[in-house]
Amino acid sequence: MDVLVTGGTGRLGQRLTAPLQAAGHTVRQMSRRGTGPGGVRGDLATGFDLTSALGGAEAVVHAASDPRGDPWQVDVAGTRRLVEAVDRSRMRHLVYVSIVGVDRIPYGYYRAKFAAEQVLLASGLPVTLVRVTQFHDFVDTLLDTARRGPVLPVPMGWQVQPVDVGEVAAHLAEVVGRPPAGGVVEYGGPEALSAADLARAWAGVRAPGAHVVVTPVPGKLGAAFRDGAALPTGGERGRRTYGEHLRG
Numbered sequence: 001m002d003v004l005v006t007g008g009t010g011r012l013g014q015r016l017t018a019p020l021q022a023a024g025h026t027v028r029q030m031s032r033r034g035t036g037p038g039g040v041r042g043d044l045a046t047g048f049d050l051t052s053a054l055g056g057a058e059a060v061v062h063a064a065s066d067p068r069g070d071p072w073q074v075d076v077a078g079t080r081r082l083v084e085a086v087d088r089s090r091m092r093h094l095v096y097v098s099i100v101g102v103d104r105i106p107y108g109y110y111r112a113k114f115a116a117e118q119v120l121l122a123s124g125l126p127v128t129l130v131r132v133t134q135f136h137d138f139v140d141t142l143l144d145t146a147r148r149g150p151v152l153p154v155p156m157g158w159q160v161q162p163v164d165v166g167e168v169a170a171h172l173a174e175v176v177g178r179p180p181a182g183g184v185v186e187y188g189g190p191e192a193l194s195a196a197d198l199a200r201a202w203a204g205v206r207a208p209g210a211h212v213v214v215t216p217v218p219g220k221l222g223a224a225f226r227d228g229a230a231l232p233t234g235g236e237r238g239r240r241t242y243g244e245h246l247r248g
């Protein structure tokens with residue numbers, strides 16, 4: 001199929017081209033600047049160049065997102081613009097990359113992702129919504145950002161099940177070739193871990209000497225992560241552990 005990857009310059013998007021091509025697809029990857037191999041321009045926030053980017057596409061892996069900017073404009077309204085720009089006579093499968101727990105965790109970005117899911121479910125397009133857990137390298141970034149000199153504060157009791165981004169990309173390339181699920185499926189890493197376990201493993205390899213300080217997080221957000229709302233309840237699993245990721 002002719003597959004358009006949105007968010008092609010992102011952490012996940014960059015990894016999607018190789019497994020999609022290996023599965024026999026032709027791949028174009030969309031971002032605002034249209035850089036990189038097979039790069040085309042398209043801006044979900046304005047709709048600029050979206051129709052030409054989607055022209056001829058038989059499948060879309062929708063991995064663009066703007067968590068640090070305006071996710072209501074890019075993820076929600078942008079997904080609506082994407083749906084409107086799709087050539088319905090050609091579209092065979094639209095795969096959306098969501099996050100495990102977007103329906104249960106009271107966090108603004110997750111609410112926007114959940115709203116984007118609803119846009120797709122109401123679109124009448126052949127969709128699969130793949131809710132994925134946190135990528136290993138995203139966990140690395142979060143921990144690196146959280147560290148204050150020798151102190152690494154982490155939320156008490158939070159449970160996560162991170163996954164290798166390369167395995168996510170390989171899984172999505174398979175999902176594209178399957179019949180659309182018409183709803184939500186989940187994909188996560190091989191093991192549920194506490195934030196403190198992750199932080200100790202990360203510090204051991206990336207920041208020797210850093211001291212993990214477990215901190216209670218009050219409120220509904222903290223309670224949701226402690227109750228396991230970020231853990232997948234079904235679906236397939238990656239095999240690579242966070243420890244293996246850290247050891248390279």
Ligand SMILES: NC(=O)c1ccc[n+]([C@@H]2O[C@H](COP(=O)([O-])OP(=O)(O)OC[C@H]3O[C@@H](n4cnc5c(N)ncnc54)[C@H](OP(=O)(O)O)[C@@H]3O)[C@@H](O)[C@H]2O)c1
Nearest residue numbers: 007008009010011012031032043044045064065134135138
């Ligand atoms: N990170 C995680 O741990 C994780 C876990 C589960 C699910 N997910 C989901 O997986 C997807 C990919 O995550 P990621 O970490 O790879 O994201 P990322 O590295 O932040 O990449 C975001 C991508 O979106 C594009 N983008 C941003 N604003 C845009 C706009 N207005 N128009 C068009 N493209 C735009 C960016 O392209 P330019 O800036 O180059 O235009 C970039 O390619 C997201 O939907 C995220 O919610 C992520």
